[in-house]
Amino acid sequence: MKLVMAIIKPFKLDEVRDALTPLGIQGLTVTEVKGFGRQKGQTEIYRGAEYQVSFLPKLKIEVAVAAELADAVVEAIAAAARTGKIGDGKIFVLDLDRALRIRTGETDGSAL
Amino acid sequence: MTPWMRGAVLAAPLLALAMPALAADEPKLDAGNTAWMLVATALVLMMTLPGLALFYAGMVRKKTVLATMMQSIFVAALIAVTWMVAGYSIAFGNGGLYFGDFSKVMLSGINWNGPFILGAGLGGESEVATTIPETVFVMFQMTFAIITAALIFGAVADRMKFSAVCLFIVPWSLLIYSPIAHAVWHPSGLIWAWGALDFAGGTVVHINAGVAGLVACLVLGKRVGYGTDNMSPHNLGLAMIGAALLWVGWFGFNAGSALAADGRAGMAMLVTMIAAAAGTLTWVFVEWATKGKPSALGAISGAVAGLVAITPASGWVFPGAALVIGGSGGIICFWASTALKKMLGYDDSLDAFGVHGVGGIVGALLTGVFAYGMLYKTDDAEAALAYSGLLYGNPDMLWIQLKSVLVTVAYSAVGTYILLKIVDAMVGLRVSEDEEREGLDVTQHGERLG
Helix, strand or coil, X not given: CEEEEEXXXXXXXXXXXXXXXXXXXXXXXXXXXXXXXXXCCEEEEECCEEEEECCEEEEEEEEEECHXXXXXXXXXXXXXXCCCCCCCEEEEEEECCCCECCCCCCEHHHHC | CCHHHHHHHHHHHHHHHHHHHHHCCCCCCCHHHHHHHHXXXXXXXXXXXXXXXXXXXXXXXXXXXXXXXXXXXXXHHHHHHHHHHHHHHHHHCCCCCCCCCCCCHHHXXXXXXXXXXXXXXXXXXXXXXXEEEHHHHHHHHHHHHHHHHHHHCCCCCCCXXXXXXXXXXXXXXXXXXXXXXXXXXXXXXXXXXXXXXXXXCHHHHHHHHHHHHHHHHHHHCCCCCCCCCCCCCCCHHHHHHHHHHHHHHHHHHHHHHHCCCCHHHHHHHHHHHHHHHHHHHHHHHHHHHHHCCCCHHHHHHHHHHHHHHHCCCCCCCCHHHHHHHHHHHHHHHHHHHHHHHHHHCCCCCCCHHHHHHHHHHHHHHHHHHHCCHHHCCCCCHHHHHHHCCHHHCCCHHHHHHHHHHHHHHHHHHHHHHHHHHHHHHHHCCECCHHHHHHCHHHHHHCCCCC
């Protein structure tokens, strides 16, 4: 099993979800996060007081999938979240040891 | 004849219709006037609760939102009682040049069922007859005492002990606010006697609160992390709602200061709207040109600056003048809150001085230029001259206005400084650095905003 973790631009969430549904993805987790990458911060000005905001708001998506599905999921997310402009985000793929559905007690592949 | 003057001549007969009622031997309560003043009073209280509470709380960081709101709502309650106990009597008792008397302590002997006469017993020209009961006058003026007190704390947001807030504001209201209100608005007062014009509180409310705020932020010192930490407003949406409530409430503040539902109140309302709009436009355009972006915070700041500037002038000027006064307020307060503050290095956190102090001074001086006395002395051009400004043949008025500004600034600054030093010796003015970093909400009030 793999855990696909993607950092994306917030307004791309619906497109990413729509791209994952045809692959049979049954669920994902979304978190509001802040961070920085190559896209530098922005300047905000309040009555002349300037602040460099170096952490920009992004969304983090986590999807647990069977190992053979991971590449398709990564490609689908990448295609849906891409604008071509700096700040599109990143995707990480991690190994996943165990999974368990709390309600039924199913484990691993059948819990995804 | 300028277009403005033609307007006055057209308006004069309308105003004159209202005069016989006032001039009659036995003035009576007027239902229309009293009804309007009841509404105006509620509008002015709405400026503080929730207007100012939201305006200020939206501009602070999330950790001091509740503390900032307490500095409006609790202070409102505190000043209401202070006003009832002695503040009203000190401000509007007959007394002398600087100070009323104690004849109306605990609001004893106020006339609840007859028309209120300001300065009753002074005799002749010095008595100002109204057609509203004294209860309504007490209440209307109370809401002014409340907002003036609450305005000050914008300058020291995020760092003043709550105990110090309470210990400071009660004597401040009794010993600074009430005497200035007496001097300016009571017929036996010093600044009234000079003939200074302050229709709705440019000196009494805005210069007074702004200067007290400036002195307070100098005495307390800058916020921890000022200039390095990000102190951006946590929720400008709240500030926007607060400013909008201030804007609407200001119609009660300015048009209500006519103490009647008459032509002058109508003119005061009209010029209030125009000045607010002009201030919004100038602040935003100047900001856009110099800082690159037209900001929402700039728009609401400009509106308040325009409203502050027109406050002393409303009831004395025409719409054309309001455009100039409000527009000047927007530009000059923008400069004061961005450039002047940086240049002098004080941390007036929410620009109580930059907007209210500076805007009040701009308004008071421009009243001395644009005042048109026939808005008051509608049927007597000669008598009206004494209430007119530079533009209408009375250059002395500018000097009188300048004097009234200087006296208010000096009295407010010195008095505020002394009171702060006394409170500092009693309980200390400022929270500890750790408490400030943690935030006033949790350290002063034991609560947190979500």
